[in-house]
Amino acid sequence: MVRDISWARGRRFDEAWVLPNSWRSAFLAFASGSHRRFGYSTDHRRLLLTESVEKPASTGHQLRDYDRLLSLAGIEPDGEAPKIAPSAETFRKIDALLDADRLRDGGSRPVFLAPGAAFGETKRWPAERFALLADAVMDGASRAALLVGPSEIELGRLVARRARHRIPILGADLDTGELAALLSRGRLLIGNDSGAAHLAASVGTPCLVFFGPTDPGRTTPRGAEVRVIDRYVHCSPCYLKKCPFGHECMEEITVEMAFAAARSLLEATPPTIPGMK
Numbered sequence: 001m002v003r004d005i006s007w008a009r010g011r012r013f014d015e016a017w018v019l020p021n022s023w024r025s026a027f028l029a030f031a032s033g034s035h036r037r038f039g040y041s042t043d044h045r046r047l048l049l050t051e052s053v054e055k056p057a058s059t060g061h062q063l064r065d066y067d068r069l070l071s072l073a074g075i076e077p078d079g080e081a082p083k084i085a086p087s088a089e090t091f092r093k094i095d096a097l098l099d100a101d102r103l104r105d106g107g108s109r110p111v112f113l114a115p116g117a118a119f120g121e122t123k124r125w126p127a128e129r130f131a132l133l134a135d136a137v138m139d140g141a142s143r144a145a146l147l148v149g150p151s152e153i154e155l156g157r158l159v160a161r162r163a164r165h166r167i168p169i170l171g172a173d174l175d176t177g178e179l180a181a182l183l184s185r186g187r188l189l190i191g192n193d194s195g196a197a198h199l200a201a202s203v204g205t206p207c208l209v210f211f212g213p214t215d216p217g218r219t220t221p222r223g224a225e226v227r228v229i230d231r232y233v234h235c236s237p238c239y240l241k242k243c244p245f246g247h248e249c250m251e252e253i254t255v256e257m258a259f260a261a262a263r264s265l266l267e268a269t270p271p272t273i274p275g276m277k
């Protein structure tokens with residue numbers, strides 16, 4: 001906390017937008033010295049914020065949760081899905097990365113599989129199934145790579161070891177803009193309800209997303225063709241980080257189900273980058 005405050009104070013922000021609903025996040029904005037601090041008045045935070053309003057009921061898609069906050073600041077919410085446009089320089093770096101692993105040969109677009117989820121293990125479809133699915137995708141001649149975050153390198157290695165095909169592991173050392181550029185070069189992203197899926201959709205890459213403990217009505221990625229597999233078992237959505245049962249919500253999603261959905265998305269997406277040979 002002390003380090004975060006010192007980082008924020010050093011940057012002398014004019015405005016702070018407090019999107020988490022915790023008291024801690026509002027206190028950080030207050031301690032940062034920002035002149036204007038926007039946030040919902042949850043958790044006794046009114047005194048820490050300069051502009052606050054009661055949080056509306058969260059019933060629709062989470063993207064719309066902050067519309068009231070935007071209106072408070074005089075900004076008209078546009079209702080559009082988020083879009084990220086990486087710079088030309090970022091694309092150059094990412095294309096070199098893809099070339100090094102021969103993922104772009106002949107202008108091909110790789111399939112990315114993202115087995116992680118920062119939230120925790122309940123959001124993760126089993127690693128061994130990601131390996132089987134990666135093999136099925138690569139048996140069909142598609143190039144593929146695993147995408148992981150910095151804390152998921154071991155998970156990526158586990159999936160790669162279990163796969164029959166060699167599959168590179170990318171992403172752990174990339175920033176958000178670089179990841180967005182990488183994903184925009186993909187033909188399909190297969191992953192859990194995670195940052196990778198949302199980022200892929202924001203750059204227009206089709207997604208196949210496995211939902212378990214969370215609610216697709218709230219957090220299905222927006223911005224591209226998205227197929228959700230959600231088994232909706234007796235306890236879902238639970239939003240728990242540890243499953244008290246047998247993780248049925250994810251266990252009931254079979255490799256066959258996933259591959260059928262992936263194949264239908266791949267059939268609808270060109271295998272090469274338009275304009276490249």
Ligand code: SF4
Binds near residue numbers: 122233240246
């Ligand atoms: S409690 Fe139910 S919804 Fe939650 S992780 Fe376990 S099986 Fe899935």
